[in-house]
Amino acid sequence: MSNLEKTLSIIKPDAVERKLENEIKNCFINSGFVIEKEKKIQLSKEEAEDFYKVHQTKPFYNDLCEYLSSGPIIVMILKKDNAITDNRKLMGATDPKKSEEGTIRKKYGISIDKNSVHGSDSLENAKIEIDFFFKN
Numbered sequence: 151m152s153n154l155e156k157t158l159s160i161i162k163p164d165a166v167e168r169k170l171e172n173e174i175k176n177c178f179i180n181s182g183f184v185i186e187k188e189k190k191i192q193l194s195k196e197e198a199e200d201f202y203k204v205h206q207t208k209p210f211y212n213d214l215c216e217y218l219s220s221g222p223i224i225v226m227i228l229k230k231d232n233a234i235t236d237n238r239k240l241m242g243a244t245d246p247k248k249s250e251e252g253t254i255r256k257k258y259g260i261s262i263d264k265n266s267v268h269g270s271d272s273l274e275n276a277k278i279e280i281d282f283f284f285k286n
Contacts, residue, residue: 155233156186157270158279163221164264166190171224174267177254178228181240187284188226193219201282204275210263217263225283234276237269 161174175185193201198215205211228237242253246265249256259265270276 153231154229155231155273155276156227156229156280157233157237157276158268158283159226159228159237159270160218160268161224161226162264162266162268163217163223164260165258165266166222166224168258170258170266174254174258175224175226177240177257178226178237181236183228183230183233183237186227186229188224189283190222190224191283192222195219201279213263227280227284234270234273238271241267241269 159178161171165171165174175188178185195215198218202211202214202218205214230236240254242249242255242259244255244265245262246255246259249259254267255265258267270279
């Protein structure tokens with residue numbers, strides 16, 4: 151019985167700037183994910199604010215939006231069984247210093263803000279986030 155899910159993944163500006171896209175994509179592929187769609191884009195501050203509006207009330211909201219719109223990002227739809235849980239495990243903790251060895255954030259993250267990747271945290275948010283970037 152398969153539990154095929156889709157999740158949104160973003161390779162954030164710090165990782166794109168350091169030309170880590172292919173290494174990070176290979177982490178996903180080697181972990182059994184299929185990259186269904188991907189594109190490189192640059193968000194405006196307003197688009198970043200819209201994307202992160204769930205965090206509007208949090209103290210880090212403005213910095214988060216500034217950062218996400220600070221350079222090009224790669225947005226991807228990843229697909230596999232249990233994609234959301236598996237992607238969150240593969241990414242590691244938000245703070246790279248607290249991430250387990252072998253996770254993307256442990257390998258490539260610079261700081262709690264510049265942690266190289268974003269991934270949806272639930273099926274519901276995955277749908278919202280995928281629609282945000284890939285509504286046709």
